Amino acid sequence: MTEGQRIYLSPPDIGEAERQYVQEAFDTNWIAPLGPHVDAFEEEFCQKVGAGYAAALSSGTAALHLALRLAGVGAGDEVLVSTLTFVASASPVVQLGAAPIFVDAERHSWNLDPQRLADFLAIRDRQGRLPRALVAVHLYGQCADLDALVEICERYGVVLIEDAAEALGATYRGRSPGSFGKCGIFSFNGNKIITTSGGGMLVSDDEELIQRARKLATQARDPAPHYQHSELGYNYRMSNVLAGIGRGQLASLDEKVEATRRNFFAYRDALADLPGVEFMPEATWGRHTRWLTCLTIDEQKAGVHRETIREAMVAKNIEARPVWKPMHLQPVFADALCVGGEVAEDLFERGLCLPSGSNLTDEQRQRVIEAFLEAFR
Ligand SMILES: *Cc1c(COP(=O)(O)O)cnc(C)c1O
DSSP states (O other): OOTTOOBOSSOOOOOHHHHHHHHHHHHTTOOSBSSHHHHHHHHHHHHHHTOSEEEEESOHHHHHHHHHHHTTOOTTOEEEEESSSOGGGTHHHHHTTOEEEEEOBOTTTSSBOHHHHHHHHHHHHHHTOOOSEEEEEOGGGOOOOHHHHHHHHHHHTOEEEEEOTTOTTOOBTTBOTTSSSSEEEEEOOTTSSSOSSSOEEEEESOHHHHHHHHHHHBTTBOSSSSOOBSSOOOBOBOBHHHHHHHHHHHHTHHHHHHHHHHHHHHHHHHHTTSTTEEEOOOOTTSOOOOSSEEEEEOHHHHSSOHHHHHHHHHHTTBOOEEOOOOGGGSGGGTTOEEEOOHHHHHHHHHEEEEOOOTTOOHHHHHHHHHHHHHHHO
8 A cells, every 4th residue: 555545435345255255246147136146145145143024125215215105105194314414315205295394413422312302392292293114214323312212203103214325234222223123224335344336225024114125216117017106216226136146245344343443543542532532432231333533623622623623534545524414404405394403513624534444454544543633733
């Protein structure tokens, strides 16, 4: 590695098994959406996350779109969404004609604050205006407080959908996220902990839901020799070639999680004692994969703003990013309601994501640490 080579935030980490599976797809001419790799990837994924059923799809966003539609979300509905997230957690809500209501984060997990959720739903219950669903995000590799969210959603009849796009490999009381709610979604975009270049998975313990999802994902074709449609669907299935990549990636998930956690420990050992620097906490309920290692910088104590450090890293060809800009601050959601919001705003203002690839070398990590320390002084 040459000294100035670009260090990415979360680049793909591809092995030999992926190549073999893709070769197999070519050799057997299964170059199509659907095929043996798709079936096997779904099965192996279910095993890995302990879900009953899964549908492999073209993206995590497609999976969430189907999840919301199958939850009955439509025009005029309201859907609660974590405000501290990527836009794809919320865009399918609007695309279905519904309105998002954003909910603030809590400090000790950076995920949706169950107390704010419960308070808000109690008020809405009295008004007889309950939202239809909740999209709860598991941020940066850490689960939200699922026991609390499941209980609150059950109490008010709100459908819980887990956006686990960033949290494959995480645990909540020993279990994978994804099937605590009615269904869960995962992403295999190029920057996620495993990738198929682009892809996603919808999981659920409800077999009928997954069968419905598979039908909607293939243009909602009725069972008939001719092409017949009684409702409209989408072209959302995963390619058999990409499912081959996914199978190889999934087989090395545990090593990837170990590697991303190792990144975190190394960063923490080098930077945690600096005044005003705090790493994203690991909540007591489970394992944080540290898909991305994130920290906050308190300008008062550190004497330096997050942006100064980030820009210094970028100048050294190191990709670092601010924490997600909350959805309630996005121009496109200017009209949306937000329950609280100060915590997410503060994390956005002070938060920084460091290069966290599972294939980050010790040398590269050292370069990141040195760049950080230099900018900090
Ligand atoms: C990546 C991501 C998605 C979308 O997944 P795609 O596969 O890119 O469509 C959704 N939600 C969150 C929180 C994400 O990080």
